[in-house]
Amino acid sequence: MPTWSQPGAPRRCPIGLGLRAAHVEAILASPTPVVDGFEILAENYDGDGGRPRDALAQLGARYPLVPHAVSTYVGAADGVDRAQLRRLRRLADAVDAPWVTDHLCWGAAGGRTSHDLLPLPCTPAVVRLCADAIRAVQDALGRPFAIENVSSYLAWRESTMPEWEFVAAVADAADCGILLDVNNVYVAAVNHGFDPRTYLAQVPAARVVQLHLAGHTVEDGYLLDTHDQPVADPVWALYAEALARLGPIPTIIEWDGDVPPLEVALAEVARARAIADRVLAAEARDVA
Amino acid sequence: MSPDDLRARQRELLDALTRPLTGASRARAGLPPGDDEPATCVARAAAWLAPSATLDPAARLEIYRRQYWLRLLGALADDFPALRWLLGPAVFAALAERYLLAHPPARADALVELGAALPAFLAATLPAAIHAHELARLEAAWLRAFTAGDGAPVPAAALGQAPLALAPHVNLLACRTAPDRLWLRARAGGPRTRRAIVGATPRVYLAVFRADLARDVVRLHPAAYTILASLAVDGSLPAALARAAPHMPARGGAALVRSWFGAWTARGWLVYRQASAVPSISRSDASAGAIVAAIASQSDHGSSQKPLAR
Numbered sequence: 243m244p245t246w247s248q249p250g251a252p253r254r255c256p257i258g259l260g261l262r263a264a265h266v267e268a269i270l271a272s273p274t275p276v277v278d279g280f281e282i283l284a285e286n287y288d289g290d291g292g293r294p295r296d297a298l299a300q301l302g303a304r305y306p307l308v309p310h311a312v313s314t315y316v317g318a319a320d321g322v323d324r325a326q327l328r329r330l331r332r333l334a335d336a337v338d339a340p341w342v343t344d345h346l347c348w349g350a351a352g353g354r355t356s357h358d359l360l361p362l363p364c365t366p367a368v369v370r371l372c373a374d375a376i377r378a379v380q381d382a383l384g385r386p387f388a389i390e391n392v393s394s395y396l397a398w399r400e401s402t403m404p405e406w407e408f409v410a411a412v413a414d415a416a417d418c419g420i421l422l423d424v425n426n427v428y429v430a431a432v433n434h435g436f437d438p439r440t441y442l443a444q445v446p447a448a449r450v451v452q453l454h455l456a457g458h459t460v461e462d463g464y465l466l467d468t469h470d471q472p473v474a475d476p477v478w479a480l481y482a483e484a485l486a487r488l489g490p491i492p493t494i495i496e497w498d499g500d501v502p503p504l505e506v507a508l509a510e511v512a513r514a515r516a517i518a519d520r521v522l523a524a525e526a527r528d529v530a
Numbered sequence: 531m532s533p534d535d536l537r538a539r540q541r542e543l544l545d546a547l548t549r550p551l552t553g554a555s556r557a558r559a560g561l562p563p564g565d566d567e568p569a570t571c572v573a574r575a576a577a578w579l580a581p582s583a584t585l586d587p588a589a590r591l592e593i594y595r596r597q598y599w600l601r602l603l604g605a606l607a608d609d610f611p612a613l614r615w616l617l618g619p620a621v622f623a624a625l626a627e628r629y630l631l632a633h634p635p636a637r638a639d640a641l642v643e644l645g646a647a648l649p650a651f652l653a654a655t656l657p658a659a660i661h662a663h664e665l666a667r668l669e670a671a672w673l674r675a676f677t678a679g680d681g682a683p684v685p686a687a688a689l690g691q692a693p694l695a696l697a698p699h700v701n702l703l704a705c706r707t708a709p710d711r712l713w714l715r716a717r718a719g720g721p722r723t724r725r726a727i728v729g730a731t732p733r734v735y736l737a738v739f740r741a742d743l744a745r746d747v748v749r750l751h752p753a754a755y756t757i758l759a760s761l762a763v764d765g766s767l768p769a770a771l772a773r774a775a776p777h778m779p780a781r782g783g784a785a786l787v788r789s790w791f792g793a794w795t796a797r798g799w800l801v802y803r804q805a806s807a808v809p810s811i812s813r814s815d816a817s818a819g820a821i822v823a824a825i826a827s828q829s830d831h832g833s834s835q836k837p838l839a840r
Contacts, residue, residue, distance in 0.1 A: 289678070
């Protein structure tokens with residue numbers, strides 16, 4: 243089974259893509275691996291058959307695959323959906339996932355769903371609620387689970403701590419990993435008016451298992467996390483800082499809207515590779 | 531904030547987010563003008579939120595409300611492109627909004643299932659637009675066929691030895707219009723003429739299925755449709771053949787039935803029925819060959835039905 247890191251290989255940051263249906267044919271046609279691994283949007287691949295499952299079977303033989311879910315809703319006061327967890331477990335088992343990720347958010351209530359990733363009030367009581375849910379999720383999945391910080395456009399008046407403290411507190415209380423989305427840090431920083439470097443500096447490094455990069459759109463008075471364009475320059479700069487602090491954390495580039503040809507997405511991977519190699523080489527020189 | 535308080539706020543906030551868009555947001559979503567008065571629950575939810583340096587709480591909430599509608603309207607447009615072509619973008623958007631208000635997405639359903647009830651909604655709200663809701667049924671069947679399972683295919687030699695079912699990816703449609711032809715016209719982007727929409731056809735029977743990972747649709751003989759629909763209901767081959775008998779052609783029925791079963795088994799359409807759903811089957815029913823021969827014999831000599839157009 244392919245893995246993110248090769249034993250004995252030199253210190254290297256694994257960099258992959260969020261798998262998109264439009265790219266599958268070109269990826270499978272390539273005689274050599276195009277990236278170090280893929281993240282699969284879990285809800286798009288939890289059906290019983292057809293092209294999505296066939297793609298996973300073929301890609302899973304050549305690449306490590308990590309399921310990334312969007313509907314676990316560990317912050318939903320109504321609790322997690324056990325049927326959704328069963329589907330997620332089945333998918334994770336099918337691709338032998340090393341870990342599974344979803345967002346630290348809510349999005350469903352009263353039996354209905356928004357299909358969105360809605361921010362939570364950052365309070366100690368909500369930390370406990372999320373931690374309880376995440377422990378149940380990890381038990382159900384039978385493997386590590388990591389929570390992703392979300393992009394957000396609203397903030398609750400009742401929040402009593404900054405988001406980075408909230409994320410860290412939940413991860414500690416649940417004993418889970420963190421998927422640090424560098425673009426989301428930047429979007430939230432602009433929308434809420436904080437310094438993204440403070441966020442990066444406060445994230446508990448030992449818990450970060452994966453990084454995300456994506457593009458966003460500049461709207462009137464806020465940034466919108468659209469995943470439909472290249473990663474912005476300020477986000478690349480933050481990514482370099484994140485690698486310098488966290489080390490060679492597996493990185494996934496997401497591109498969900500107006501999906502470009504594979505070579506355009508691979509150009510983003512190449513840019514991430516260049517940054518990671520430069521940062522890690524400088525770190526190695528410092529150590530020497 | 532206690533868990534009960536959080537639960538109550540999440541329900542109210544979700545209620546606010548899913549209220550119809552107002553003002554400029556409606557135009558941005560391609561929706562016709564509506565009531566511009568924001569709902570009370572929207573103002574109430576905004577009171578729980580903090581402003582940013584550039585946006586007040588209501589404007590921040592509006593971002594999510596707009597994204598909710600853009601996401602769901604976009605998903606329905608992606609899933610029902612031919613219906614959108616038939617109705618036109620504006621009418622489709624207005625229909626989709628009404629549908630989503632009547633059928634808000636349930637937590638248990640994936641986004642791909644968002645339009646599952648759209649054909650029935652269309653039939654109930656616009657009963658005269660048969661061509662539209664039959665086209666919607668076809669597109670909903672496309673969606674099901676894309677990711678449904680294969681089941682365990684029954685080889686031709688094993689027919690009659692166990693109760694049968696249709697492979698999960700096979701969807702049967704009995705139509706009064708010709709949605710398959712309309713779908714092809716939509717894909718080609720042709721004009722929406724009355725002749726293109728209505729046509730003059732006898733009843734059309736369709737199978738929407740997956741072959742080599744691609745979706746496909748074929749027309750079925752009425753008797754073939756009856757056999758498959760009957761197998762889907764109870765899995766009994768004798769019952770299926772008996773129900774199809776009135777629809778069989780006066781001559782050549784045996785060869786026709788053999789060719790159908792040959793094609794269906796080659797395509798993997800016939801699968802073993804799950805044990806929990808297995809109806810009882812007597813030993814005397816076990817020989818499919820004998821049954822096929824019997825029904826063919828009956829058709830060849832006894833049926834007064836004329837062959838129907840394929």
